[in-house]
Amino acid sequence: MEIMNWFAKGLSPKEYIEGMKVNKEAMKGVYNRFSLADEEKDRLEKLKGSGMKAIAITEDWCGDAMLNNPILLKISEEIGAEVRFILRDQNLELMDQYLTNGISRAIPIFIFIDKEGEEQAVWGPRAKRIQEIVDEERSKLPAQEADDFKDKQMSMYKRLTASYQEDSEIWHTVASSIIDVLVSEK
Template sequence: MSLKEYFENALSVDAYKAQMKVNQTEMQQVYEQFEAPEDARVAELKDRHLRVLAISEDWCGDAMMNNAVLLRLAEQAQMEVRFALRDSNLDLIDQYLTNGTSRSIPIYIFMDENFEEVAVWGPRAEGVQAFITDSRQDLPPKDDPTFEEKSKAKHQLAHEAFLSTPAFWNDVYTSILNKVAQ
């Protein structure tokens, strides 16, 4: 399928939100609290009439935070956003693997008026990745009997940080803008 076909078959923002069962409230919370900073590059994006195909899933904490920030940026730049569910579109996500191996999400594909890819962003901003890497460095090896429990605790720590750290939201916003406004 072409990017145009994926986009046309993807969920609208409202349809994506309506199907959410895990992080809907949390995504809305970040969306409502995040105040996108003023940036002159946003006006340039408006003139480009971009569309965004977001590969996402409701269960993903990164997507919960990043999607809220993306939606604020999209409002500013008047970009239409549609959501393709990763687990239903493995052929799509496999074209955008993180480090060539991982189906990490979210992935944002920015397209021009002709549905030609102009930029791809995801799954994390650099500052957020540094936080995750640092927070997980004391995990025991995967074969350790306590690994699963301790890993779940780290996921919860990240989830709470994603909900309550405006610096992360700003980092995501700047990271996306740096990528797409080149």
């Protein structure tokens, strides 16, 4: 299916947010407290009015989506880009074209499309620095066979989720990573 057909099929930001059952308030909290820095806005200047569109392959239960989706929305507002949300679990035929490391259905994945309807850039599921933080946290976990693995893993996820909701440095790390992909393609 052509990428613009997927865009047309997607949910508007309002439809996606209204339909959320998990992480809705957390995502709105990041959205309401995050603002692009002047330097980030400057880097996006040449994309304003370019007619760019974005598809976010996502699910509301995903902690990374809770962090990354509101930042995508702020970037899209800055440059005047339309965003549509595609639910991963109902659209595996699209998701499977954007597997992480060729094997993982990790989300969110952001697909940026130019005004001619051509794919220009793909970002996700995490900024490189955020992936390093997650890897570092995972390295501290006991072996999966250990009795306390599940408890320690849940504790790690809670810490990461809390930092995703509160740490503005993380928000700007994500914004910078997305902007890097956008401006390197133009």
